Amino acid sequence: MAKQSNEPVLWALFSAGGVFAAFVIPAHLFLLGLAFPLGWIAAPNYESLHALARLPITRLYLFALCFLALFHWAHRFRYTLYDGLQIKHLNELIFVCCYGGAILGTVLAGHLLWSFR
Amino acid sequence: MSDTGPSTRHTEYHPRWYRSRVSTWWWLARWPYLKFILREISSVFVAWFVVLLLLQIRALSRGPDAYARFQHWLQTPLVLLLNLVTLFFVVFHAITWFNLTPRAMAVRFRGKRVPDLLIVGTNYAAWAAISLVVAWFLVRS
Numbered sequence: 001m002a003k004q005s006n007e008p009v010l011w012a013l014f015s016a017g018g019v020f021a022a023f024v025i026p027a028h029l030f031l032l033g034l035a036f037p038l039g040w041i042a043a044p045n046y047e048s049l050h051a052l053a054r055l056p057i058t059r060l061y062l063f064a065l066c067f068l069a070l071f072h073w074a075h076r077f078r079y080t081l082y083d084g085l086q087i088k089h090l091n092e093l094i095f096v097c098c099y100g101g102a103i104l105g106t107v108l109a110g111h112l113l114w115s116f117r
Numbered sequence: 118m119s120d121t122g123p124s125t126r127h128t129e130y131h132p133r134w135y136r137s138r139v140s141t142w143w144w145l146a147r148w149p150y151l152k153f154i155l156r157e158i159s160s161v162f163v164a165w166f167v168v169l170l171l172l173q174i175r176a177l178s179r180g181p182d183a184y185a186r187f188q189h190w191l192q193t194p195l196v197l198l199l200n201l202v203t204l205f206f207v208v209f210h211a212i213t214w215f216n217l218t219p220r221a222m223a224v225r226f227r228g229k230r231v232p233d234l235l236i237v238g239t240n241y242a243a244w245a246a247i248s249l250v251v252a253w254f255l256v257r258s
Binding site: 015017018019021022023024025026027028029030031032033034036037038041042043044046049050052053062065066069070072073075076077079080083084085086101105108109112113115116117 | 166201
């Protein structure tokens, strides 16, 4: 029997992350990274933003966003290194670094959101 | 690889493969290649956004002082510049992603293939609507 490949699962995560990232990250980033710091739009005050982040639904959303976006990165970056720089001989190392990084980031996100107060 | 057909005679020494060398910088040769690599590189900026988001969540959790420091840090020129570049890449990711959806999924309606333009258009409309929802939640608070 052929060896089972985990590639379809990794590709599905990449794809889901790609959709999620495409739909929500530009708006998030525009506000957080440019519009609020530069004062184009009044930044939300601490209390209300904190209250919003306290809601379980918000935290679930943020966790899903971090998790899927990180696995999207891991998959795409892995192939960029394979094809772009032609360093296929470092296959295992790249694999471990990319998905290891994504898992680490997901655990960190889970911890931060779970213990959020 | 063992692509030895039935007619292939084995010799002790394997002949050298013919493979022309491809430069490490092959993707600079043509615009479509460069576009491909830029699209792939956009994933790094998606990851940077997650880092930024986690820093924000951590600062929010630590209290008003920590959050004020985080906001101050966002105003430093280097971070602003990085976020401007990040915005370019995440928008590039979104556009290339939406434009590719008709290639990835062929939607059929009553036996007829839905035109590519309609699928792409729906994606852009959804993008605008979702962006407004995100902005509404963040600006309102």
